[in-house]
Amino acid sequence: MSLTSQICKVYEAVIRDEIVKFLDKYKLIRDSHHGFRKGRSCVTHLLLFLDQILRCVDEGFCVDIVFLDLAKAFDKVPHQRLLEKHGIGGKLLRTIGNWLSKRRQRVCVKGVKSAWEEVWSGVP
Numbered sequence: 001m002s003l004t005s006q007i008c009k010v011y012e013a014v015i016r017d018e019i020v021k022f023l024d025k026y027k028l029i030r031d032s033h034h035g036f037r038k039g040r041s042c043v044t045h046l047l048l049f050l051d052q053i054l055r056c057v058d059e060g061f062c063v064d065i066v067f068l069d070l071a072k073a074f075d076k077v078p079h080q081r082l083l084e085k086h087g088i089g090g091k092l093l094r095t096i097g098n099w100l101s102k103r104r105q106r107v108c109v110k111g112v113k114s115a116w117e118e119v120w121s122g123v124p
Helices: 006-025 041-060 077-083 090-100
Strands: none
Touching: 006 090, 077 090
């Protein structure tokens, strides 16, 4: 289990909401993108996709589907690469960079704790 303080969760939500507003304002994110939007999720996106496929099949069209498993994709990308590729700059970029830098973690099993290790990737 990962423990994150409530204040950190609130901070993350505020930053996320502001980024999504920015992306919406400048049309940098499609309406069909469900992953970071309130009231939407991967499940809602899959349901819309399934509806489209079933409509095509009902109308007699052949449908080929390729599935890619991108589970936990952001957990595998180094933080530095995310910071370089997302297109955000200025104070917000520095804030996110500071939020992700110098993160450490350790494992505790039955009261025995491992040494602290620096975290280079993953979603906090």
